[in-house]
Amino acid sequence: MGVSAxxxxxxxxxxxxxxxxxxxxxxxxxxxxxxxxxxxxRITHVENVRDGLAAGxxxxxxxxxxxxxxxxxxxxxxxxxxxxxxxxxxxxxxxLEPGVLRSHxxxxxxxxxxxxxxxxxxxxAYHDEFVQDEGSDLKLRKRExxxxxxxxxxxxxxxx
Amino acid sequence: MGVSAxxxxxxxxxxxxxxxxxxxxxxxxxxxxxxxxxxxxRITHVENVRDGLAAGxxxxxxxxxxxxxxxxxxxxxxxxxxxxxxxxxxxxxxxLEPGVLRSHxxxxxxxxxxxxxxxxxxxxAYHDEFVQDEGSDLKLRKRExxxxxxxxxxxxxxxx
Amino acid sequence: MGVSAxxxxxxxxxxxxxxxxxxxxxxxxxxxxxxxxxxxxRITHVENVRDGLAAGxxxxxxxxxxxxxxxxxxxxxxxxxxxxxxxxxxxxxxxLEPGVLRSHxxxxxxxxxxxxxxxxxxxxAYHDEFVQDEGSDLKLRKRExxxxxxxxxxxxxxxx
Numbered sequence: 173m174g175v176s177a178x179x180x181x182x183x184x185x186x187x188x189x190x191x192x193x194x195x196x197x198x199x200x201x202x203x204x205x206x207x208x209x210x211x212x213x214r215i216t217h218v219e220n221v222r223d224g225l226a227a228g229x230x231x232x233x234x235x236x237x238x239x240x241x242x243x244x245x246x247x248x249x250x251x252x253x254x255x256x257x258x259x260x261x262x263x264x265x266x267x268l269e270p271g272v273l274r275s276h277x278x279x280x281x282x283x284x285x286x287x288x289x290x291x292x293x294x295x296x297a298y299h300d301e302f303v304q305d306e307g308s309d310l311k312l313r314k315r316e317x318x319x320x321x322x323x324x325x326x327x328x329x330x331x332x
Numbered sequence: 333m334g335v336s337a338x339x340x341x342x343x344x345x346x347x348x349x350x351x352x353x354x355x356x357x358x359x360x361x362x363x364x365x366x367x368x369x370x371x372x373x374r375i376t377h378v379e380n381v382r383d384g385l386a387a388g389x390x391x392x393x394x395x396x397x398x399x400x401x402x403x404x405x406x407x408x409x410x411x412x413x414x415x416x417x418x419x420x421x422x423x424x425x426x427x428l429e430p431g432v433l434r435s436h437x438x439x440x441x442x443x444x445x446x447x448x449x450x451x452x453x454x455x456x457a458y459h460d461e462f463v464q465d466e467g468s469d470l471k472l473r474k475r476e477x478x479x480x481x482x483x484x485x486x487x488x489x490x491x492x
Numbered sequence: 493m494g495v496s497a498x499x500x501x502x503x504x505x506x507x508x509x510x511x512x513x514x515x516x517x518x519x520x521x522x523x524x525x526x527x528x529x530x531x532x533x534r535i536t537h538v539e540n541v542r543d544g545l546a547a548g549x550x551x552x553x554x555x556x557x558x559x560x561x562x563x564x565x566x567x568x569x570x571x572x573x574x575x576x577x578x579x580x581x582x583x584x585x586x587x588l589e590p591g592v593l594r595s596h597x598x599x600x601x602x603x604x605x606x607x608x609x610x611x612x613x614x615x616x617a618y619h620d621e622f623v624q625d626e627g628s629d630l631k632l633r634k635r636e637x638x639x640x641x642x643x644x645x646x647x648x649x650x651x652x
Binding site (some may be wrong): 181 | 449
């Protein structure tokens with residue numbers, strides 16, 4: 173593996189670790205910072221992807237929409253009744269074009285209810301495009317969250 | 333950690349990410365490509381390993397047998413009724429002999445039924461030996477899939 | 493990512509892989525070796541942490557206490573009735589002070605009962621402080637195991 177490929181892999185791994193932590197620590201106001209201003213964010217499932225359906229269960233095409241979403245979540249106050257734990261697997265990373273990385277990473281999300289009960293809430297894969305900002309940090313310009321199950325309950329609209 | 337050790341670790345991590353993706357994306361015809369022509373592949377469980385039993389639940393000693401297995405799966409058409417999601421943990425890697433890496437990596441596999449129900453299908457560890465081919469890519473010359481549970485249903489013989 | 497940051501990340505990843513393996517392989521007598529002689533080890537849950545309660549469910553402030561704990565486990569002979577499988581996610585690592593790394597890593601632990609039944613036993617995050625010993629290997633001087641669920645059964649006192 174070349175130095176550059178190793179560096180990209182480690183950078184994406186660190187990004188995903190930080191991303192998961194912000195959600196699981198309920199530090200949601202920092203979540204939109206992982207995206208570019210014009211980022212696309214979509215939650216969908218494998219059957220939609222296979223059938224070429226553009227419509228996802230949740231869709232945003234700017235960071236402002238993500239900020240609004242967090243505000244709505246806080247007002248609805250539904251999030252606090254449960255917790256989540258993301259475990260994100262090793263990414264596959266390649267160079268899509270100069271300055272843009274394409275990444276695929278599997279994930280597993282556990283939901284912990286207020287009663288203490290734990291269940292597998294969602295599994296799937298992130299299909300991502302990353303760009304490097306001025307400080308050479310990565311930002312997502314596109315994250316497609318492809319859930320394995322068609323019955324994952326995303327009504328709550330928590331970030332995945 | 334030396335440069336060489338870091339490089340081996342990253343190479344195995346990338347390999348495992350690609351391996352899991354091929355299975356979970358139902359791109360099974362590419363699965364045998366991760367093995368050498370004379371590779372050994374075995375699915376077994378901890379009690380067999382502890383008792384020194386060579387017999388596994390599933391066994392192959394060449395890539396051709398793996399190819400046959402995928403053909404049989406496709407004909408039986410059982411695979412499509414369910415999906416799997418592998419999450420493979422960090423490997424421990426060391427040099428077994430020049431050009432051969434030995435690796436141990438934990439795994440967790442979620443099964444997603446057609447109904448959307450998700451369950452923990454299997455957990456365990458991969459006990460691996462990797463060789464480098466001409467292009468310096470890794471290939472498995474041996475993968476022993478040691479399941480934690482003796483009751484993991486491998487009748488379906490999906491690749492783990 | 494600088495060389496030093498990449499190196500720290502890989503070193504912590506390798507440490508966590510080895511740590512999990514020792515527990516899951518029931519090689520528990522080697523578990524205390526991952527800690528410094530005066531290490532703090534605590535198992536707690538998010539509500540305790542949020543409320544600033546110092547008291548954890550399990551607490552030790554030296555390696556000798558960890559050694560004692562393993563002896564007690566072996567005498568009680570409760571551990572063998574079940575197995576565990578740790579999957580530890582990507583760590584976030586930074587330099588706390590010269591020679592000391594601070595790390596945060598999510599984890600998921602599956603319990604496999606003697607009957608073969610598998611359940612999600614615990615999820616959470618390790619909050620760690622690592623120091624480098626003479627051989628430049630990492631040792632934990634502090635590991636706080638913060639479980640997501642308040643109902644995780646730690647009576648058995650298996651190492652997490």
